[in-house]
Amino acid sequence: MKISDLIHITGGELDTEPQVQAVESATVFPSKVEPGDLFFAARNEEIPTAVERGVYAVIYEGERPRNLDEEIAWIRVDSVKEAAFRLLRYVMLRKEAGLVLLRPHEESFLRMILTHKGGIGFLPREWTKVFEMILNGEQRLFVGSDRELMTTITPEPRTLETEAEGQMIHDTLFRSTFKVHGFIYQQKEMAPFHLEHLLRVVAFCDREEFPYSLDRVRYTRHFQPVFVDASLQVQRGGGDRAVIFVDNLEDIVQAREYIRRHAPWARSVVLTPPKTKVEHVDRPFWFETPEAAKEILRTTHFTYAFVYSLDKEMLREIRQEATLF
Numbered sequence: 001m002k003i004s005d006l007i008h009i010t011g012g013e014l015d016t017e018p019q020v021q022a023v024e025s026a027t028v029f030p031s032k033v034e035p036g037d038l039f040f041a042a043r044n045e046e047i048p049t050a051v052e053r054g055v056y057a058v059i060y061e062g063e064r065p066r067n068l069d070e071e072i073a074w075i076r077v078d079s080v081k082e083a084a085f086r087l088l089r090y091v092m093l094r095k096e097a098g099l100v101l102l103r104p105h106e107e108s109f110l111r112m113i114l115t116h117k118g119g120i121g122f123l124p125r126e127w128t129k130v131f132e133m134i135l136n137g138e139q140r141l142f143v144g145s146d147r148e149l150m151t152t153i154t155p156e157p158r159t160l161e162t163e164a165e166g167q168m169i170h171d172t173l174f175r176s177t178f179k180v181h182g183f184i185y186q187q188k189e190m191a192p193f194h195l196e197h198l199l200r201v202v203a204f205c206d207r208e209e210f211p212y213s214l215d216r217v218r219y220t221r222h223f224q225p226v227f228v229d230a231s232l233q234v235q236r237g238g239g240d241r242a243v244i245f246v247d248n249l250e251d252i253v254q255a256r257e258y259i260r261r262h263a264p265w266a267r268s269v270v271l272t273p274p275k276t277k278v279e280h281v282d283r284p285f286w287f288e289t290p291e292a293a294k295e296i297l298r299t300t301h302f303t304y305a306f307v308y309s310l311d312k313e314m315l316r317e318i319r320q321e322a323t324l325f
Contacts, residue, residue, distance in 0.1 A: 001022060001023055001038075002021060002022045003018075003020065003021055003022060003023070003057060003073050003075075006023070006038065006057065006059075006075065006087075007075060009086055009087055009090050010059060010075065010077055010083035010084075010086050010087060011077060011078075011083065011086065012059060012075035012076060012077040012083060013075065013076050013077075014073060014074070014075055015064060015074040015075070015076055016070050016071075016072070016073065016074050018057075018070070018071050018072060018073045018074075019071055020056045020057065020071065020072070020073055022056075023036060023037060023038040023056045023057050023073075024036040024037055024056075025037050025038070025136070026038040026039070026040065026087065026135060027039060027040070027132065027135075027136075028040045028042050028084065028128040028131050028132065029128070029132065030046040030047075030049035030050045030053065031049070032132075033049075033050045033053040033054065033055050034053065034054065035053070035054030035055075035056075036054065036056050037050075037054075037055050037056060037057075038055070038056065038057045038058075038059065039055045039057070039058050039059070040059050040080055040083070040084045040131070041058055041059065041060040041061075041080060042080055042081070042128055044060055044061075044062060044063070044065060047060065047065050047068070048065065048068070051068050051069055051072065055072060056072065056073060057072060057073035057074075057075060058072055058073070058074055058075065059075045059077055059080060059083055059084075060074070060075070060076060060077070060080065061076065061077055061078060061079060061080050064076065081127055084127070084131050085127075085131075085152055085153055087135070088130075088131060088134050088135065088153055089153065089154065091134065091135055092134065092153075092154075095140060096140065097134070097139070097140050097141065097142065098140065098141045098142070098158065099141075099142050099143075099144075099150065099153060099154050099157045099158065100141065100142070100143045100144075100157060100158045100159070100160070100204075101143075101144065101145070101147060101150045101151075101157040101158065101159050102143050102144065102145045102159075102160065103145060103159075103160075103197065104145045104222065104247075104248070105194060105197040105220060105222055106145070106160055106197050106200055106201050106204075107122070107143065107144070107145040108220040108221060108222060109194075109197055109198050109201045109217075109220065110143065110201045110204070110205075112216050112217065112218070112220070113198075113201065113202075113205070113212040113213060113214060113216050113217065114205070114210060114211070114212050115211045115212055115213050115216075116210075116211050119139060119140070119141065119208075119210065120139060120141050120142070120143060120208075120210065121133050121134070121137050121139035121141070121142040121143070122142075122143060122144065123142050123143065123144030123146070123149070123150070124144075125144075125146045125149065127149060127152075130144075130149065130153075134153075141208065160200040160201065160203070160204050161200070162200065162203045162204075162207075163196060163199035163200050163202075163203055164180060164181065164199045164200075164202035164203040164206060165180070165181060166178060166179060166180035166181070166195070166198075166199045166202070167179050168192055168195055169184065171192035172192075172262075173191065173192075173225075173255060173258055173259065173262070173263075173304075174189070174191065174225050174242070175187050175188065175189065175190070176188050176190045176191070176192045176194075176195065178195055180199070180202060180214060181202075183214075185214050185215070185217065188214075188217045188218070189217070189218040189219045190217055190218070190219065191219075191223050191251070191254075191255065191258075192258065193251075193254040193255070193258065194220070194223070198214075198217065202214070221247060222246060222247050222248055222251055223244065223245075223246055223251050223255070224244065224245045224246075224312050225242045225243070225244045225245075226242065226243050226244075226245070226312050226315050227239035227241065227242050228241050228242070228243055228315065229241070231298075232294075232297055232298060232315060234315055234316070240303070241302065241303060241304075241305075242303070242304050242305070243297060243305045243307060243312075243315060244304060244305065244306050244307065245307050245310060245311065245312040246306055246307070246308055247308075247309065249276075249278050249279070249308065252270060252278055252281075252306045252308065253278065253279045253280060255268075255304075255306065256268055256270075256280065256281070256306075257280075259304060263303075266303035266304060267301060267302050267303050267304075268302065268303060268304040268305070268306065269284075269285060269300055269302045269304075269305050269306070270284040270285065270305075270306045270308070271284065271285045271286075271287055271293050271296055271297070271305060271306065271307045271308065271310075272284050272285075272286060272287075272308040272309070273286065273287065273288070273308070273309055274286045274287075274288060276308065278308075285300065290310055290314050293307060293310055293314065294314060
């Protein structure tokens, strides 16, 4: 790309009058710089490394490092991140690449059921890695669930709204038997209120002709039940009590509504960090540390305990503690 085009796209200002007229490629990682490249300096302290590796142009913000090669095209911008994303928009238009904003549950199911991921790029949450993937990747379709990051790339990314043909046949809070495209999938490890997310992902895969298998459906990281006994020892294969680890409040609300309709006799409790507001929960149990959450679980009667923002590994730690005595 010509330096003049680069300045126009990124909105930068050329600080020097170099002989170099164009660059071969671009990166934000100094370790990946090759002679002839453009370097986006996410941190100015990385610039000397890029210079040593033969960079032709540097996009930076703030104070330019002195005593470095004046033949390099030094391009100053107000924001390196914004300049990088301006170049990404240009590249995506040239590639005719698409961008799809997924809900977190949709992203989890898509990762889960795809049998081949070669045609799709799952965008990480770190903008520097996003830049590298889109700029240098072969994919023509990119997906992610970080709304702020995705809307920085494009103000109105596509979302999934259409559901595939499917229906629930039988369900419990932790198991679902459902039909999709005429095929029945029995006793899958999935909360019934997650079916709508799955059906949107199936419709997306059908439309984009991505290969997938619903035999892969299982619990996502968003809703992970662990069955325990009265002393919180994990019970393989089920039990009368369950600790459900969730990373979102919506699942707690939907699960408690399911319990209210299908098992009104069951006692459910909700554990959250202090001052977390959960719809229709007047008195949650607040914890400040995992140890405090463990103590609440040990001393509270429940059939279902929803634990927000902690990892299920805390129950494995309880099991290890018990084996010490």
